[in-house]
């Protein structure tokens with residue numbers, strides 16, 4: 001499994017980039033320095049980005065258009081050379097590799113999935129899924145076998161010999177995902193991969209990704225401008241604004257302790273009941289035997305239980321709901337009035353919880369405001385949350401994709417534009433808009 005580290009990354013477009021980095025590094029971080037550079041025709045697209053993506057994590061980069069997400073992602077796979085800073089992939093500095101070594105790493109270790117499907121219309125679904133392997137020089141029989149396995153993982157068994165234009169948009173995106181998975185690359189970079197899909201299909205794809213991730217345990221960097229998507233998917237989330245990471249933490253951190261008003265403004269429409277967990281809202285306490293008469297209907301919950309489920313348990317209980325770990329050890333309780341307060345958005349103190357602390361919450365990003373990093377999530381808590389999220393049924397999605405190919409006549413999403421981009425690809429794993437950047441930044 002891959003570990004990815006960004007170490008004080010900067011990308012400046014325009015004149016005198018090195019000088020700009022020095023000014024930005026010495027600046028007060030308020031954004032005035034970036035504005036002054038822009039007035040001078042220089043764009044600071046990414047400013048001092050540092051973070052670690054641990055093996056098997058989904059790391060989401062969230063921000064509005066122009067905040068620097070794509071530029072950051074393209075530095076992570078070497079399509080763009082940082083103006084300053086390093087990208088370490090399993091400890092290996094990508095910025096120090098020769099072009100040949102970099103191509104090798106990109107084709108074998110890193111896969112990308114773009115917003116547009118970038119499928120070849122004149123190739124079957126199987127051949128599309130096998131494309132990255134073909135570029136790697138994998139023999140035909142093996143690449144067909146591996147591509148078929150990847151398609152099956154993505155719910156597309158039975159569609160191997162269909163053409164891309166026989167598939168719906170969601171199915172085409174699954175082919176893109178299958179192409180990325182077929183190469184066995186440990187690091188998956190996903191750039192707005194689900195943004196072109198309609199909301200229901202998008203949600204299905206998110207569920208499917210979480211289910212797949214439980215099985216495959218890739219290291220994933222996922223770019224989105226949608227906080228709900230970020231919170232559904234991300235073990236950790238970096239919120240970007242004007243080139244800077246303004247907050248780095250779990251969904252819970254961002255929801256209950258936004259670093260500033262800008263981050264808070266994103267969280268207003270988020271469904272707190274699906275993001276917050278029992279561990280975050282519990283308090284110390286116990287339940288006296290006399291408070292729990294026969295027929296009380298109570299049961300303990302796990303610390304990673306989402307509030308949506310906790311409400312049901314609380315409604316049946318005559319006393320605060322006990323929170324217990326897998327060994328039956330009491331960690332705390334959640335009282336009904338506190339639960340209602342948190343759900344109603346009252347300013348109730350919410351904490352990371354003992355599970356996160358026990359697993360060693362990490363503040364590995366020294367340049368991020370302390371408020372943002374102190375609560376960096378611990379693997380155990382993240383795994384629990386991911387599991388809870390991933391249990392949403394995908395039956396709908398499966399039902400849609402398992403219909404026989406003949407019924408796919410309704411699928412109309414054109415692939416011509418995407419294919420034009422794919423044809424410009426240099427190594428087969430980097431289709432889509434990113435491929436163009438190779439030439440602009442050479």
Ligand SMILES: Nc1ncnc2c1ncn2[C@@H]1O[C@H](COP(=O)(O)OP(=O)(O)OP(=O)(O)O)[C@@H](O)[C@H]1O
Pocket residue numbers: 013014043044045063064065066067068069070071072225440
């Ligand atoms: N090749 C380039 N030359 C000059 N400026 C660029 C280049 N690429 C990106 N930029 C600028 O860098 C800034 C960040 O762009 P970037 O595409 O990374 O943002 P983003 O958050 O991915 O936006 P979007 O969500 O719209 O894709 C923007 O101001 C953009 O105009």
